Amino acid sequence: MGALAYSLEQALLSLWRGRGASLLSIATITLALFVLGAFLLVTLNVQRLVGAWRGSAELSIYLQDEATPAERTAVEHLLDASPFVAAHDYVSKSQAEKRFAALFPDLAGLSGEPAGNPFPASIEVRLRSGPGTEGAVDALAGRLRAAAGVSDVRYDRRWIDRLVTLAGIVGAVGLLLVTVLSVAGALSVAIVVRLALFARRDEVEIMRLVGAPLSYIRGPFVTEGLLHGGVGALIAIGLLLAGLVAVRAEYGLAVQAALGLAPIWLLPLRLCGLVVVGGMVVGGIGGLVAAWSSR
Amino acid sequence: MDRVIETHRLSKVYRRGVYALRDVSLQIDKGEFVFLTGPSGAGKSTLLRLLLCEERPSDGRLTVSGRNLDELRPREVQAYRRTIGFVFQDFKLIPRMTVLENVSFVLRVLGLSSVQQRRRTFQVLKWVGLQHRMNAYPQDLSGGEQQRIAIARALVNDPALVLADEPTGNLDPDLSLEIMNLFREINARGTTVLVATHDRELIRQVGRRAISLDQGHVTEVM
Known part of the structure; x- marks a missing residue:
């Protein structure tokens, strides 16, 4: 001491x-x-x-504006059949627009263009993680891209x-x-x-x-x-x-x-x-x- | 008689084979006052440096109170040094510390309480007659006063052995005798004292046993 x-x-x-x-x-x-x-x-x-x-949407499926309810249901069936999908939510065009307005209030006016709502409807998919997920989800994303009424599929995990x-x-x-x-x-x-x-x-x-x-x-x-x-x-x-x-x-x-x-x-x-x-x-x-x- | 210092065929060789001490055998008993004398380069300071464990012997045996100094480890050397008092020719006081701090420092490292440190330091400063200068700094004191402070520091922990290397080397004859009287008083209390000096007149005045060294050899024991 x-x-x-x-x-x-x-x-x-x-x-x-x-x-x-x-x-x-x-x-x-x-x-x-x-x-x-x-x-x-x-x-x-x-x-x-x-x-x-990772905890939020990892796979986003953008639907064409002209996609029919039957085409959307078909996509949702594909998702339900996959063991790697934990949950999925449908986001309509108007919901997407509201979300944008909430996130970027300064830019909210832009979405009210004369051409109408520019945001596509989408399905946000939360995935289960585990061995083999990446390959299986790649295959799923490929099938979804080929499905009718789908304009684009973004698999977020890759860039994460x-x-x-x-x-x-x-x-x-x-x-x-x-x-x-x-x-x-x-x-x-x-x-x-x-x-x-x-x-x-x-x-x-x-x-x-x-x-x-x-x-x-x-x-x-x-x-x-x-x-x-x-x-x-x-x-x-x-x-x-x-x-x-x-x-x-x-x-x-x-x-x-x-x-x-x-x-x-x-x-x-x-x-x-x-x-x-x-x-x-x-x-x-x-x-x-x-x-x-x-x- | 208990033996305090004993050397047996003690030698110290420096580089190029120069002997500072050669086959020195001597004994100093408890309670003795002994002078170590001889011309410059005789080996007096070397013997004191060996006794302070500043250097190690090249050959032979050196014991203090039965302990072989050559076998001490660094930690033990520091503990051994705390059991002896050493007075240097150049006083070796710490300039940034007051007189009180210079003396009480030894007690501080021994773990004494600050009250005990102050009490004991005051006693020993009073004994050397400098209690009134305890708040002064070394550079504010005369040579004689600084040496008295150095003696106070050497004595503050009540050592059984006091070593001094030319303690009067920087002092005039009157002050030298004054310092020697302090050593006589220390010795009168039963402390063994070994003083290295080349001043034969001082040895004559004090009148104690003297061991003469010359070129590393013991030449005379008076």
Whole structure:
């Protein structure tokens, strides 16, 4: 406990004394964790979006305007016969128009063109997931396209999967970037702490000679690294929050409307905690590397 | 008599085969006041550095209170150092700490409460006659005062052995004698004292056992 209190006291003093150099390493860690946070934020929201879309209509069948009730019933029979269809809903032309007006109130006037309602009637199909779904649904989509009264079939899952793949690639690139930035962060902390150690080398030598335990000699430098990382992480989270608030204020409604998603999320508290811990680990490693040289 | 320091054929060789100490065998008993003397380069400081575990012997055996110093691990070295008091020629006080903090730091790392730290530090500062300067910084003190603070730091944890490397090297003769009187007082309380000095006049004035070293060999025991 004594060593801990001493380390914290000395680390805070050292941070204050070397605030110029400390700012540099804190900025590097902030950048690394801001990028990490941003990637986590995007990944998390994309996952949420994909989840929401997966749960909603995955197969959309657009009917021709001149499709007869018998042709629509035939299509619905085809759907009922498939074990991969969980549910289906008919959306009439007027319902589609109302939905558009609700989603895009500014553009609602456009649909009242003299030519009439431009939106096609459709059947929205929710699919069951499971092994072999994709191939079976492909075959079903092919049969539906060939059915009378059908103008187009959109199988959403394919581009959702593409979105997931893209999110995966973005995540991997992010991970690589974060790793590089984290190493840079740890190195910059190590350099700054080494500088602090160099400035206090006489003091460290005296401490060694009077028999100070190693925890008293190295502790302040490791703690200084931890503080660099922790402060950097808190600033990164603050910046993310500020950025998110700004994005939400500027584009929130448009994104919400376009994607059919509730407001964009910030990182959950647990992930924020992990980001702070991650920052402290990076800073602590830097501090430890520097402190180890103090024999 | 309990033996505090014992060396047996102790040698220290630096690079290029230069011997700082060669086959040194000596004994210092509990409660003794011993001077280590000799010209510059005789090996006095090397022996003290070995006693402080700043360096390891190249050959031979060095024990303090029965412990072989060559076998201590880093953590044990720090614990061992806390059991002895060391006074350096250049005082080695921490400039950014006050007199009180410089002295009480040793007690802090020993885990004493702040009340105990203050009480014991005040006692020892009073003993060296500098209790009124406890809030001053080392750079505000004279050389003699700084050395008295260094002695206070060496004594604050009540060590059984005090080592001093040329403690009067930077002081004038009057202050030197004053510092030696402090060491005599420490010794009178039963603490073993080993002082390295090249000042033969001072040794004569204090009148205690002296071990002479020259070119790494023990040449005379008075």
